[in-house]
Amino acid sequence: MHLQMKVCIFSTCIVDLLFPNVGKAMVEVLERFGCETVFPKGQVCCGQPTYNSGYSKETIKTFYNEIDALLSVEADYIVGPSGSCVAMLKEYKDILKDDPAYAQKAQILYDKTYEFTQFIYRVLGILDCGAQLDATATFHRSCHMTRLLKERTAPFVLLDHVKDLKMIPLNNVQLCCGFGGTFSAKEPEISEAMVDDKVNNIVATKAQVLIGADQACLMNIGGRMNRRGEKIKVMHIAEVLNHNVDLKRVKYVKDTDHQMVPANGSGVF
Amino acid sequence: MGLKTSNLTFDERVKKAKQDKFMQAAVGKAQDAQFEKRTRAREELGNWNGWRDLGEQIRQHVIKYLPDYLEEFSANIEKNGGHVYFAKTDVDATNYIKQVAKEKQVKKVVKSKSMVTTEIDLDKELLKLPGLSLMETDLAEFILQEDNWDEPTHIVFPTLHKNRDQVREVFQKIGYTGDNDPEHMGRFARKYLRQYFMEADLGITGCNFAIADNGMINLVTNEGNADLTMALPKTQIVVMGMERIVPSLKEAEVLDNLLCRSAVGQKLTSYCTFSAGKLADELDGPEDFHVVILDNGRSNALNTAFEPILQCIRCGACLNVCPVYRQIGGQGYGSIYPGPMGKVLSPVLDGGYENFGELPYACSLCGACSETCPVKIPLHELILEHRKVEMNKLHLDHSLNNVIFKTISVGTKTPILFKGALLGEHLALKPFSNKKENSVENLYPEGKVDKVPKIAPSLIHGWVDVRDLAEPPKVKENFRHWYDRHQKEKRGEING
Structure with a gap:
């Protein structure tokens, strides 16, 4: 075994406030694969709710707080269960590039931070987490993870290796679910039409489980499905990769003939 | 029509659009079809992101040296005997064009598709001249004109919101008696329009790219109507946005490639024409050739965060991937420039935040537009930039929401809270x-x-x-x- 890797948990405010199971699953998976985790309590939120609403000045101190908190502990990596929030942390580098006190810290944050599935697949080099889930499922590909973080393949590779899980492709996977942070609450009419489109495509797959790597999107889609009375189980990918794990099934990329799939897949057109 | 197309509030337009299930289905279908065609055409070209880089470089370079290229271009037009008019505003542009029409005693005008002439409301202005008649010859624009000047809902496919039966009803008003087969209706329109071409004494076109080093106008179309508009009437007026310029034919080739593949999923449109005024040894072409170069608020973007929107080549790909456009269609935006590029451009042009302040908020920042843009305009970032200007600089929100957001900003920077x-x-x-x-x-x-x-x-x-x-x-x-x-x-x- 290598020296133990130290991972700082970036929980995201939405997991802190509403979805403890997602955070638990992520910590358990990381620890299972030999990471020592640490959770700095000063962290609050990546700042997207206000920054993306136009309150850029008011949000600067939120960025400072998050940087100070996440860098307050010695860790090799910072890992979070959300492509969108992680992409925001990585944007600090550009937003604060002229900030004498924080430019360098933002760069350190940028270099250390990974989204959960990215970290498992690309950093730890794990192909099969040893999980099992006897179900049909479809995956919602979140926009910020795909287009800002530019990671569009890691979750699919990992899900393909969950025992007994049958993945069904989602029609129009490229379309936004209509969450968009405060957009969903500020423009409910448009957001509703968008999420209905997404729900219709999910229902058409007849999948038993909806999986995603961004809990906020799942909260939006699931919330709409519950309102419409559509039957489905919603799981964050960390919960799936933490389900019925048998360590005997765990496989590392280096021990197989698997070729690492590039983050942008076959390219973007 | 002008830039602003509606007096309804944004919320009212959205509600109206949401009730229009036909429009939503039509837009969804068109987006899905374009998704396949566009992707295929780009894959076929190969090394797509390399082409995008090149497109971005060309456009950024031109915007940076815009005054120089405009000078070179206009000097070349004049050298060939043409006239150039720089219009600061829409009114300046329409006044100049009306003046030309009056001097030439124009009776019949044919027009080919041009967003910029819609922006300056040229048709309505020209029709104020006594004894003048005017015909839009692009098939879609022709349908809109005959449908009592219905507003366009897409910058490339203006009639995206109409189906074949609706088009048939429009055509029946002008004597069509056939079925709803697009080919039959197309043939009818062709014959109907041909008469106008033969009689027209003024042709008005837009401009896809203006070639600085030879003074030529590059137009890409699929119907050939622009070619007739350029070739037949004795007088031609080209109306172009001031940013629509390329250094030479070499750069036009790159941009035509990006444009056609992005706009309609074709490697090249059926017609790709380079033209100018009639030369001494030529048989056809206009004897009198005018180019109107329009600012109309575009220079507001220069040297600001919004400058990249001037890179836009009007391919419409951002509309075709936008999940919001998919739901509210072109008419939801209330601007002749809808979709992501419209959200960025409309407030920059002279419409301002007063008319288009809500548009930047009608976006989930999903980034599909930035990803597809062939000249790499960071569209969703510019949409966010508008929000920053509205909230941080202009303080436009005085509602309870403003208080809530400020409270959240305090809450998220204070761990104890x-x-x-x-x-x-x-x-x-x-x-x-x-x-x-x-x-x-x-x-x-x-x-x-x-x-x-x-x-x-x-x-x-x-x-x-x-x-x-x-x-x-x-x-x-x-x-x-x-x-x-x-x-x-x-x-x-x-x-x-």
Whole structure:
């Protein structure tokens, strides 16, 4: 075994406030694969709710707080269960590039931070987490993870290796679910039409489980499905990769003939 | 029509669009079809992102040296005997064009498709001249004209919102008696329009790219109507946005490639024409050739964060991938420039935030537009930039939402307050939550909120009116408490 890797948990405010199971699953998976985790309590939120609403000045101190908190502990990596929030942390580098006190810290944050599935697949080099889930499922590909973080393949590779899980492709996977942070609450009419489109495509797959790597999107889609009375189980990918794990099934990329799939897949057109 | 197409409020337009199920189905179908065609055409070219880089470089270079290229271009036009007019505003442009029409005693005008002439409301202005008639010869624009000047809903496919039966009804008003077969209707339109071409004494076209080093106008079309508009009438007026310029034919080739593949999924449109005024040894072409170069607010973008929007080549790909455009269609935006590029451009042009201030908020920042843009305009970032200007600079929001956002900004920078929120939210939502049965598993272990009182802030209604909200976990069950316990247990294991 290598020296133990130290991972700082970036929980995201939405997991802190509403979805403890997602955070638990992520910590358990990381620890299972030999990471020592640490959770700095000063962290609050990546700042997207206000920054993306136009309150850029008011949000600067939120960025400072998050940087100070996440860098307050010695860790090799910072890992979070959300492509969108992680992409925001990585944007600090550009937003604060002229900030004498924080430019360098933002760069350190940028270099250390990974989204959960990215970290498992690309950093730890794990192909099969040893999980099992006897179900049909479809995956919602979140926009910020795909287009800002530019990671569009890691979750699919990992899900393909969950025992007994049958993945069904989602029609129009490229379309936004209509969450968009405060957009969903500020423009409910448009957001509703968008999420209905997404729900219709999910229902058409007849999948038993909806999986995603961004809990906020799942909260939006699931919330709409519950309102419409559509039957489905919603799981964050960390919960799936933490389900019925048998360590005997765990496989590392280096021990197989698997070729690492590039983050942008076959390219973007 | 002008830049602004509607006097309804944004909310009213959205409500209207949402009721138009036909439009939504038509837009969805068109987006899906274009998704396939565009992707295929780009793959076929190969090395797509390299081409995008090149396109971006060309456009950025031109914008940076815009005055020089405009000077070179206009000098070349004049050298060939043409006239150039720089129009500061829409009124300047239409006045000049009307003046030319008056001097030439124009009776019949043919026009080929041009967004910029719609922007300056040229048709309406020209029709004020006594004895002048005018015909839009692009098939889609022709349909809109005959449908009592209906507004375009897409910058490349203006009649995206109409189906073949609606087109047939429009044509029946001008003597069509056939069925709804597009080919039959197309043949009818062709014959109908041909007469106008033969009689027209003024042709007005737009411009895809103006070639600086030879003074030529590059137009790409699929119908050939622009070619007739250029070739037949004795006088031609080209109307172009001031940014629509390329250094030479070499750069036009790159941009035509990007444009056609992005706009319609073709490697090249059926017609790709380079033209100018009639030369001494030529048989056809206009004897009198005018180019109107329009600012109309474009220079507002220069040297600001919004400058990249001047890179736009009007391919419409951003409309075709936009999930908001998919739902509200072109008419939802209230600007002749809809979709992501319209959200960025409309407030920059002389419409301002007064007319288009809501548009930047009607966006989930999904980034599909930036990803597809063939000249790499960071569209969703510019949409966000508008929000920053509206909130941080102009302080345009005086509603309760403004107070809520400022409160959130305090809450998210202050760990001790957030800790309080982890307790407080629980209590605040408790009275409204219920444990009724859920069809969705694994999201509502503690119950849900599916209704809030009328007096709740609009932001809360925005969420809860559409979808259920999870009741937060009990304080002892939240992630932070679990993590503490978990670490203690682990240490206990290690020690024990």
